[in-house]
Amino acid sequence: MIELNIDGVxxxxxxxxxxLDAARDAxxxxxxxxxxxxxxxxxxxxxxxxxxxxxGEEHSRVVPSCLEVARAGMTVATASEDVLSVxxxxxxxLLQRSPASPVLRAxxxxxxxxxxxxxxxxxxxxxxCGLCTRVCAAAGFHAISTLGRGAxxxxxxxxxxxxxxxxxxxxxxxxxxxxxxxxxxxxxxxGIWGRDFELLPCAECGVPTIPRxxxxxxxxxxxxxxxxxxxxxxxxxxxxxxxxxxxxxxxSTDAREGVKR
Amino acid sequence: MSRLQVTPxxxxxxxxxxxxxxxxxxxxxxxxxxxxxxxxxxRPRLRIWASPGAAFIPMLCLQCDDARCVxxxxxxxxxxxxxxxxxxxDSRRCTRCLLxxxxxxxxxxxxxxxxxxxxxxxDLCHGAPACAKFCPTxxxxxx
Ligand code: SF4
Ligand code: SF4
Ligand code: FES
Numbered sequence: 001m002i003e004l005n006i007d008g009v010x011x012x013x014x015x016x017x018x019x020l021d022a023a024r025d026a027x028x029x030x031x032x033x034x035x036x037x038x039x040x041x042x043x044x045x046x047x048x049x050x051x052x053x054x055x056g057e058e059h060s061r062v063v064p065s066c067l068e069v070a071r072a073g074m075t076v077a078t079a080s081e082d083v084l085s086v087x088x089x090x091x092x093x094l095l096q097r098s099p100a101s102p103v104l105r106a107x108x109x110x111x112x113x114x115x116x117x118x119x120x121x122x123x124x125x126x127x128x129c130g131l132c133t134r135v136c137a138a139a140g141f142h143a144i145s146t147l148g149r150g151a152x153x154x155x156x157x158x159x160x161x162x163x164x165x166x167x168x169x170x171x172x173x174x175x176x177x178x179x180x181x182x183x184x185x186x187x188x189x190x191g192i193w194g195r196d197f198e199l200l201p202c203a204e205c206g207v208p209t210i211p212r213x214x215x216x217x218x219x220x221x222x223x224x225x226x227x228x229x230x231x232x233x234x235x236x237x238x239x240x241x242x243x244x245x246x247x248x249x250x251x252s253t254d255a256r257e258g259v260k261r
Numbered sequence: 262m263s264r265l266q267v268t269p270x271x272x273x274x275x276x277x278x279x280x281x282x283x284x285x286x287x288x289x290x291x292x293x294x295x296x297x298x299x300x301x302x303x304r305p306r307l308r309i310w311a312s313p314g315a316a317f318i319p320m321l322c323l324q325c326d327d328a329r330c331v332x333x334x335x336x337x338x339x340x341x342x343x344x345x346x347x348x349x350x351d352s353r354r355c356t357r358c359l360l361x362x363x364x365x366x367x368x369x370x371x372x373x374x375x376x377x378x379x380x381x382x383x384d385l386c387h388g389a390p391a392c393a394k395f396c397p398t399x400x401x402x403x404x
Contacts, residue, residue, distance in 0.1 A: 036356070037351070038356050135336075138336060170357070174356050174358075210359050214360065218363070218364065224329060224364055232368070233370065237367060237368030238368075240366070240367045241310035241320050244312075245316065248269045248270065248318060
């Protein structure tokens with residue numbers, strides 16, 4: 001453990017922890033958009049900035065806390081004037097891209113900014129933070145990526161087409177900070193990125209489980225038996241219980257004797 | 262290291278363990294709930310199975326050595342705790358891909374749909390399993 005000072009409070013953090021995690025674990029509220037503990041930080045959104053002075057350093061600097069490793073003796077300010085001004089600039093730029101986003105508007109309000117009333121446009125605009133593409137790559141699918149540049153930039157499958165390597169796991173939709181990735185689910189179908197996936201029906205009871213492609217991928221790359229993947233948790237539990245029940249029944253006379261004695 | 266010992270022959274089927282688990286894993290109510298009750302009991306992470314004509318079988322995570330749930334997670338959200346031996350799910354790292362729920366051959370990882378969609382599994386209560394504490398017959402024992 002190392003000791004550092006955040007907003008005038010002594011804070012302990014595990015060796016190697018990122019500043020953002022250290023601050024949050026200690027109860028400080030630092031906003032972020034592109035950070036998710038599932039993947040390595042990338043420092044794309046710059047919303048998580050803090051003002052930092054290292055031990056023995058004379059000057060402080062404003063840095064993204066998701067990238068910075070916490071070190072002993074650091075002095076950190078999470079809401080200094082400099083921090084707030086960088087944060088406001090970041091939000092202003094993001095709001096230009098996505099003026100109607102409720103997530104961005106809430107963050108702007110927290111930062112004490114005025115936002116235009118009732119703006120039009122995509123409420124769930126992409127801010128190009130790349131979290132979805134990183135999560136997809138971490139799972140080994142690399143189905144989506146950032147296409148184009150500047151104002152034209154967007155995330156999607158190769159050539160803007162529905163991504164053929166997508167297995168429909170929807171991890172990208174769940175981590176997207178602005179809710180940009182449309183996920184449609186009804187009964188045994190799941191629609192995402194312009195593709196339509198069938199949720200495998202449980203082989204015993206028929207409830208929809210995970211997409212067929214996701215199960216097939218797990219069977220081939222992780223070597224899981226398809227029969228196990230084809231049952232829902234409740235039916236897997238039942239199958240196990242029936243086996244256990246047989247074992248218990250076989251040994252029950254002995255065991256009961258054991259309890260009596 | 263202590264272990265959770267399961268002796269199905271001693272189980273009376275009272276399901277005190279399920280109740281204890283649900284309360285030990287209480288969760289904040291979902292946003293927008295009408296009546297404010299603060300915490301709500303969670304989904305029990307173990308179940309008592311009544312096998313027809315025979316015994317009651319407590320069904321819970323085996324904390325497998327080479328666990329499929331751990332292998333399934335591409336994000337390191339499932340990992341063994343060195344202090345308790347339990348495979349714990351760090352929900353901050355979870356992306357809700359649900360592969361672990363399909364991967365566990367015993368059905369011990371589930372989506373807690375009612376409570377905002379958290380994926381949950383037995384964590385041995387970080388070393389003090391509530392189920393064992395409340396089991397009146399010793400069918401579940403932590404020793
Ligand atoms: S959740 Fe399932 S696969 Fe994972 S350790 Fe428990 S029994 Fe094994
Ligand atoms: S649902 Fe969460 S814990 Fe389970 S495999 Fe996916 S990311 Fe990992
Ligand atoms: S959260 Fe740190 S830069 Fe986006």
